[in-house]
Amino acid sequence: MAFESVNPATGQSLKTFDAWDQNAIDGVLQQVQEASPLWAARDLSERCRLLRAAAQQLRERKEDLARLITLEMGKLLGEARAEIEKCAWVCEYYEEHAPRFLADEVIESDARRSYVALQPLGTVLAIMPWNFPFWQVFRFCAPALVAGNTAVLKHAANVPQCGLAIEQTLLEAGFPPGVFRTLLVSSSQTAKVIADPRVQGVTLTGSEAAGRKVAECAGRHLKKTVLELGGADPFIVLADADLEQAVPVAVQSRFINGGQSCIAAKRFIVMEEIADEFIARFQADLEALQPGDPLDEQTTLAPLARLDLRAGLHQQVTASIQQGAVAVAGCQPLPGTGTYYAPSILDRVQPGMPAFDEELFGPVAAIIRVANEAEAVAMANASRYGLGGSVWSQNTSRAERLALELRCGAAFVNGLVKSDPRLPFGGIKCSGYGRELSWHGMREFTNQKTLWIK
Template identity: 40%
Template sequence: MEVTKKTSSIKTVNPFNNELVKEFLPMTDAQLAAIIDKADAAFQPWKNTTFEKRAKIIHKVAALMRERKEALGKLATLEMGKLLAESIYEVELSANIFDYYADNAAVFLADKPLDVKTGDAFISYEPIGTILSIQPWNFPYYQITRSASANLMAGNTMVLKHASNVPQCAQLMEDLFLEAGLPKGVYTNIFIPGREIKKLVSNPKIKAVTLTGSEPAGASIAGAAGLNVKKATLELGGSDPFIVLEDVDIDLAVKTAVEGRMWNAGQVCVSPKRVIVPESIKEEFLSKVKAFFSTLKVGDPMDKETNVAPLCTEAAAQGVIAQINKAAQQNATIVLGGKRVDRPGAFVEPTIITDITPEMDVYYEEIFGPVFMLYSYKNIDEAITLANATKYGLGSTVFGNDTQEALKVARQIDTGMVYINHVTGIAPELPFGGTKNSGFGREQSPLGIYEFVNEKLIRTTTPEAVY
């Protein structure tokens, strides 16, 4: 028992009060091997299941999620702390994504004819086997859905390693799949500490890996996949710019930027982490941001009046405070906040930081918390340079009344996604993914279903034909 206690890190700790709720034992190597064997055995019958039958099951998953959105939402809030309204929205979004692929997978994966001089040729899209999915805690249902919806409809099977602080959400999703009629082995949740996941990549029955998480975790998993000649997709976070143009409605830009940054207590890969405004309006913009911050209520995420929740864990809160303190030590200005909230739980005050320069660590880092960083620019070229002055390239926003001018700016930003007059968003039909150190590959939209299929050429000619 002593060994188990030392190795177990899979537990529900309510970040609202930092109290332990439930703990799970990690699986043994033998259990993990058996799960992967079962997923591999389930692949052939699932691969040969018709799109119509797959879709019926996946639609049922969506229906169950909508029916139970309040209960699912409360569980997500209990485990990682987000506002209950945000948790319920996440459940509804996930249901929409499941329905999207159930409705469209057969069309997306239909044979694609090729124009050839003689005979016929086409691309056949075929599943490849068992996918290892490694997902984070900040959207415990949506992160699962992004990879599972497309891959299950494509005919792949899946083994999920979820973040260790949301084990009940992870297990609940497997239970929902089974209740909806998914055959056993097609989708399985595993309980294992993150440090042990790398070894699973070398299992020959794992055919590919998808990961959303930190840059070090992504590099480790991608390296293991490369050594084993397996494809991987990675989404590794971002430091998203939010460029405000001169011709802007300042009140609307402030509202959009602040609400976007405080979404999920700032724990969103694509929230506006660097707000970049013209020098001519900086003081007015900052004044309005401060006024907006004065309306924010930090507190119980189950309370409808709360609009800033705790962070996911005590360690996360301590990490954000350390980044803020380092910025202050390096002469950034902490305009508001910057401290722990005087109450139990993983709370950090909503914080505004200005006067950030390239000599400071925070200029390059991603802060995963309720921290609003404000920059200014003299001309639009300087704004674009600043926006691109990061190793990350996930999402971004350009905000201004002249959408054509905003489009010109958008084309010069080195990110996987640019939204005009909107924070980087999420919709089933829109691809999600980044470039540079934010990773590679896409999820959602038609693009998401092609990542882990074999695009097989089939060519037919008569025996005497010559190409």
Template identity: 45%
Template sequence: MAIATINPFTGETEQTFEPHSDAEVERRIAAADAAFHALRATTFAQRAEWMRAAAQLLDDEVEELARLITIEMGRPIAGARAEVRKSAKGMRFYADHAEEFLAPEALADPSAVNASAAGTRYAPIGVVLAVMPWNYPLWQVLRFAAPALMAGNTGLLKHASNVPQSALYLDTLFERGGFPTGAFHTLLIPASGVERVLRDPRVKAATLTGSEPAGRSLGSIAGSEVKHVVLELGGSDPFIVLPSADLEKAATVAVTARNQNNGQSCIAAKRFIVHTDVYDDFVRLFTEKVAALTVGDPLDETTDVGPLATRSGRDELAGLVADAVAQGATAVTGGTVPDRAGWFYTPTVLDGITPAMRIYREEAFGPVASVYRVADREEALAIANGTTFGLSSAVWTNDADDEEWFIQNLDAGAVFVNGMTISYPELPFGGVKDSGVGRELAAAGIREFCNLKTIWKG
């Protein structure tokens, strides 16, 4: 894929970029390694000052950045603006809490290990490579970069090739905030260039958010080099609605949960599993609200759903729907590629899904919802867990027993009760099964790329 900004609303190429040469990649790796030795010697207070300054740049430049995100990947402008502000909030969160999260811990009774004192300390590990996707071009990167830098690590970013201007903005952000030169750099390289960087001995670990095949590839390389990885590889999140749920609220939230960011979110609800007693009413409410969404220019403040980020993504989504319909599913609303410029797909609700259909197993990355009728909570759980993914989940119920039962039994990295999945700096984020390994955000996220040292004193 060419490194280029291709406006998904028009399909026109806005700007292209030459990949960095081998010499430039080497220079940037060397700069990151040198910056690590300088950064690790600084205090948490100093790093926090720089982090807050970088966060302020986001707030100051929110309109410019939001427009850039929208032009590069088609996110409606209101959501793009919210992403910039959320990123700044996440940076400040780690500026405020990094020292607390990485504080030394003393063993309460060191005599148990024949010591006068014992415990643990966290230490940074060095240069970390981040391979990041286009769907949240700022937040996805900064929720890694903020904790990594606050821990004293440095970062190299290989961003998605269709958001190069976002990548280049991030290339200078931290240095503008005061961090040492080289503390965070973008590498304009193709996917084929990742292996060389990851195998470099100066690069100590990697994190990737993206497709399952990409995660398996990066994970296998890292494994052969005995390097730590954090992988977030997508999901097919269930949204379970039980008879005691507030149907009006559940249906309203379901529309946002499925169609946020034009449906291109790993944690978007994708499979709506509804008890038969409330199925007809929920589907009616849900379908009415989906059909009422405004599809159009993502720079228009009134637009709910813009184009998909890439033509190939739109075509793949259309193929999933066509396969389901050909095998008996019904598009209750939507199910078409509109006759207009840009990579649009009509917000869709599919009924009558069966295991024979591809969409039963595969992640639909776009504004397409699948609804399933179930007879009881056991059948709901079987469908919810009947996928190789396990990122997040949502359960709508006002029955305390059902609530606890699903929390205990859902195979997912998170369970949201009577709400939609959202990533918060304060809560760990990550999945199980093919959705990945490791965690981002909260205390867990900053500790992923630290060496947990055991300290013993005689």
């Protein structure tokens, strides 16, 4: 098998890499295993210093790294720069807060002294997606590495250069060889890496199907897992919502990163009495989106990352229309070179349609009309996913009450659902389990060891 880096805007092959054989995989796992106790034994202040150096490296190389992201997966160049900045931020956040997050927790008991010490688990395998090829990795590795773990990365097959660039960035920041390595392995080889006794835990950001496979494999070998899977986030618009505020955020949330984001708003649940106005405003903003070369600063609509992803999205849209959804705008691939899909609106979406039941990973907004708040919450929760959600109303107390009723990992009132190093991030139901970011994420891959002394 070969890993091919392809520019989605042009279809041009950029570079290919051969998948590693088992001997190469074993060599890296052995290197990481040998580095693991040395890294864990390093003083926390030294690990923090290297994390700060990683942030500096990211900023110094921002233009080159952002361009690489855009070339490999098609993200708008401005969004790619913002992704690199966010990676630097998460490094700085954990550099600042790790000493407090990792401090012993004293607990009164019948002992003279008892406390919980947080110790690293060892080597963690990170299986990461292509849609945020740097951020998804750094939001895991910043807390995991500073906590004393080592890491191996199995990145998505279409972003091999990003995976190798992350390893090189950390090396240039001063991280010892073997503390973080990128593996060029196929999905079929990944099961052997999970099973390897030199790996103590697994974190996956990816599809629901991939999550089920990883959880099954890791479960057989009793490996700790954290899974961040798909989402079909509801965006509830109450009758008293400020549409001047809500609609631009709705468009941003749905179409950022070409609509290829787990926590993008996907199901817009709108009160019937304002639905027509909401759609008209939404469509007007869509008409301003301009597809083009994502390296061009004037482009505002990026291509999808791969042709097969575009084909799958169109199949979901077509099936939803056949089942009664109304195509308001777009709903078709754009002609010409590249993997572009027209900015799209589907109205009158109902449960049972792919646009309601499945994750639409692309620039398609599903509108669900409801009669009242109770129906809005019921529709929001009538999904097997539970990653994020938002509620829009000028009555923030009422919106907060509804947000608490949403069955998801994060609920925002009058704001864009997003990840933030300061706040825990993750989902429930088929969106996965476990948390990343904040102190909650740091503890996922630590041994929370009880000490009892008398």
